[in-house]
Amino acid sequence: MIGEALVEPKLFDGLRLLELTGLMGQQCGKLFADMGAGVVKLEPPGGAPSRRVGPFLDDVPHPERSLSFWHYNTNKRGVTLDITKPQGQELFLRLARQADVIVEDTAPGTLDSLELGYPQLAAFNASLVMVSITPFGQTGPWKDRKTSDLVNLALGGPLWSCGYDDHSIPPMRPYPDASYHLASHYAFIGAMAALVQRQSTGRGQHVDVSCHEACHDSTEGAMPIYYFNNMRVRRQTTAMPPPARPSPWCSPPATANTSSPAFQRNDGRGTGLWSGWRQKVWGRTCGTRNTGTRSPARRQRGS
Numbered sequence: 001m002i003g004e005a006l007v008e009p010k011l012f013d014g015l016r017l018l019e020l021t022g023l024m025g026q027q028c029g030k031l032f033a034d035m036g037a038g039v040v041k042l043e044p045p046g047g048a049p050s051r052r053v054g055p056f057l058d059d060v061p062h063p064e065r066s067l068s069f070w071h072y073n074t075n076k077r078g079v080t081l082d083i084t085k086p087q088g089q090e091l092f093l094r095l096a097r098q099a100d101v102i103v104e105d106t107a108p109g110t111l112d113s114l115e116l117g118y119p120q121l122a123a124f125n126a127s128l129v130m131v132s133i134t135p136f137g138q139t140g141p142w143k144d145r146k147t148s149d150l151v152n153l154a155l156g157g158p159l160w161s162c163g164y165d166d167h168s169i170p171p172m173r174p175y176p177d178a179s180y181h182l183a184s185h186y187a188f189i190g191a192m193a194a195l196v197q198r199q200s201t202g203r204g205q206h207v208d209v210s211c212h213e214a215c216h217d218s219t220e221g222a223m224p225i226y227y228f229n230n231m232r233v234r235r236q237t238t239a240m241p242p243p244a245r246p247s248p249w250c251s252p253p254a255t256a257n258t259s260s261p262a263f264q265r266n267d268g269r270g271t272g273l274w275s276g277w278r279q280k281v282w283g284r285t286c287g288t289r290n291t292g293t294r295s296p297a298r299r300q301r302g303s
Contacts, residue, residue, distance in 0.1 A: 010036025015195075017101040018042060018092075019076065020083070023050055023149075023177060024211060025105035025133040026072040027184035028191070032101070033075035040095065041076045042083075083114060096121050096128065101191055105133040108143045118206040129194040129204040131187045137210035147211070152179030156215025161222050165234045182218050183211035 015037040019029035026041075033039040041048070050072065051063035058065070079095070082088035093116070096102060102121070104111065111117040118130045135152065136142040150173060153159040158179075163172035190207040198204055216223065222233040 012037035014038075015100050016040075016098055017103065018095055018099045020102065020104040020106065021133070022048065022105055023053070024135075024180045024183055025103050025131075025187065026050060027177075027181050028103050028131065028133065028187040029076060030072050030074065031184070031188045032103075032191075033073075037101075039076040041073060041078045042092070042095075043078055043080050045080060045082055047080075083111075083116060089114060089116060092116060093121075097125055099125070099128060101195070102128065102130045103133070103187065103191070104131070108132075108134055108138045122204065122206075125204075127198055127202060127204045129191055129198065129207065131191045131194075131207040131209060133183050133187050133209045133211065135211050137213070138208045142212075149177050149179045152183075152211050152215050156212050157219040157222060158182075158215055161219065161233055161235055163235045167235070171235065179211055179215050182214040183209055186214040186217070 012032055013036040015032070017029065017032050017037045017039045019026070019039055020042045021029060029039050029041065047063045048069070051066050051069045052061070053066055053068045054061065055067050056062060056065045057067060063069075079091070081091045083092055096116075112119075118128075118132075121128055121130065132138060134143070135147040136145060147155070150159075153162075153173065154171075156179065159171045159173065161171075162174055163169065187207065187209045190209060194205050194207055225231050225233055
């Protein structure tokens with residue numbers, strides 16, 4: 001009808017999600033909320049600690065003026081409850097009965113100790129998908145260890161690739177809460193996979209997300225290059241070389257064969273880590289031409 005706004009349906013319209021998170025998991029809830037899910041953020045009395053994270057509107061610190069909190073909690077509704085008290089637990093269970101997804105980042109065993117863990121909730125809501133985000137996962141020898149954003153990045157690996165290519169200089173930290181974003185993104189992916197499976201089985205599941213593993217899996221080529229080629233990726237934050245410069249992406253050991261722009265296999269053909277076609281594409285992107293972009297195998301065929 002003329003004069004009426006056309007509202008496009010969103011991917012998660014009708015999906016009901018409870019968010020019991022701090023800094024580590026709030027990005028996951030935001031992704032769902034921004035895509036149409038009905039997200040209810042559960043805060044303790046006095047408000048979530050993230051309300052005290054700056055910057056603040058007009059540089060006036062106040063729980064209602066945190067720009068960071070506003071950013072991460074757009075399109076969410078809020079409920080105040082204390083899950084350590086019987087009244088708060090009763091309200092939590094009432095909300096959980098109607099929820100499709102719960103995202104939480106409490107320490108391992110916290111909800112189980114309050115009889116609010118996944119086994120208890122799934123007993124009366126079999127279709128529930130519960131996503132738990134923790135530093136090192138729900139199990140394992142490090143599950144109870146504490147970390148920070150910077151420790152996650154250093155221990156998980158991404159920090160190694162951030163900064164100047166001179167490794168005598170300490171690495172540079174990326175944007176704040178980068179490791180928490182990585183964990184939230186993997187949590188979002190895991191939750192979507194569980195929801196897809198639920199369409200076939202009718203049953204939910206518990207998704208266990210380790211921030212450490214999320215960081216480790218996000219190192220791109222650094223880990224495969226080290227594992228398979230025994231080479232260390234050079235930091236390229238401020239020194240990305242043009243294709244024509246003879247500067248490989250990795251620092252090889254003294255015995256490595258680097259006669260080709262591509263790292264060598266036993267059969268003399270280049271690996272896929274820095275192959276000729278990739279140099280060629282990079283040259284096109286930069287508007288330059290590198291005559292040595294073809295791999296040895298292609299040169300032998302005369303192509």
